Amino acid sequence: AQTVTQSQPEMSVQEAETVTLSCTYDTSESDYYLFWYKQPPSRQMILVIRQEAYKQQNATENRFSVNFQKAAKSFSLKISDSQLGDAAMYFCAYRSYNLNFGNEKLTFGTGTRLTIIP
Amino acid sequence: NAGVTQTPKFQVLKTGQSMTLQCAQDMNHNSMYWYRQDPGMGLRLIYYSASEGTTDKGEVPNGYNVSRLNKREFSLRLESAAPSQTSVYFCASSEGRGQGGYTFGSGTRLTVV
Numbered sequence: 436a437q438t439v440t441q442s443q444p445e446m447s448v449q450e451a452e453t454v455t456l457s458c459t460y461d462t463s464e465s466d467y468y469l470f471w472y473k474q475p476p477s478r479q480m481i482l483v484i485r486q487e488a489y490k491q492q493n494a495t496e497n498r499f500s501v502n503f504q505k506a507a508k509s510f511s512l513k514i515s516d517s518q519l520g521d522a523a524m525y526f527c528a529y530r531s532y533n534l535n536f537g538n539e540k541l542t543f544g545t546g547t548r549l550t551i552i553p
Numbered sequence: 554n555a556g557v558t559q560t561p562k563f564q565v566l567k568t569g570q571s572m573t574l575q576c577a578q579d580m581n582h583n584s585m586y587w588y589r590q591d592p593g594m595g596l597r598l599i600y601y602s603a604s605e606g607t608t609d610k611g612e613v614p615n616g617y618n619v620s621r622l623n624k625r626e627f628s629l630r631l632e633s634a635a636p637s638q639t640s641v642y643f644c645a646s647s648e649g650r651g652q653g654g655y656t657f658g659s660g661t662r663l664t665v666v
Contacts, residue, residue: 478662
């Protein structure tokens with residue numbers, strides 16, 4: 436079974452600075468998806484960024500980018516120019532690619548609570 | 554707006570009471586899921602339905618039942634609520650073809666006293 440580990444329960448960053456959230460995962464599969472979700476106080480789960488394992492290029496969405504290290508099974512999220520609205524719980528998640536396994540479920544890490552300091 | 558609709562948003566139950574959480578999606582997604590979120594534990598899968606007419610257990614299915622009523626609706630039932638089921642429950646859906654992420658409902662905060 437796949438596991439996802441987020442070793443930083445809490446992080447804080449000064450507004451306008453850059454912060455990196457860590458995520459590692461364990462899998463025996465070669466093809467899969469990785470995600471970062473944001474959960475603000477409203478409780479809504481919001482997709483931040485997605486990475487396909489077969490793509491070597493790191494995904495980027497505006498101020499959000501990832502550092503995907505497939506061999507190391509590492510998938511960190513970098514937030515540049517942090518804004519007050521970035522304050523939230525961030526979850527890393529894993530999903531199998533091969534539907535023949537019947538395993539398209541998302542497996543989540545335990546989350547990192549990010550605080551933005553004005 | 555298209556998306557996943559969960560009802561109710563809040564609920565308080567007494568131990569031993571039963572209730573059903575409702576979930577509906579209007580995106581014609583094949584797959585639907587129920588997760589629970591507890592502090593320090595992330596989201597854990599309770600049950601899922603890969604397609605209409607099928608359901609499977611997830612990581613923490615004990616104490617729950619589900620029904621995939623049709624392609625749109627996937628309900629979660631607590632037959633005899635226990636304090637350990639106090640949690641935030643999320644319904645989600647996906648196309649189920651390996652593409653993209655999930656769309657989540659806004660969650661139900663359930664307290665069992």
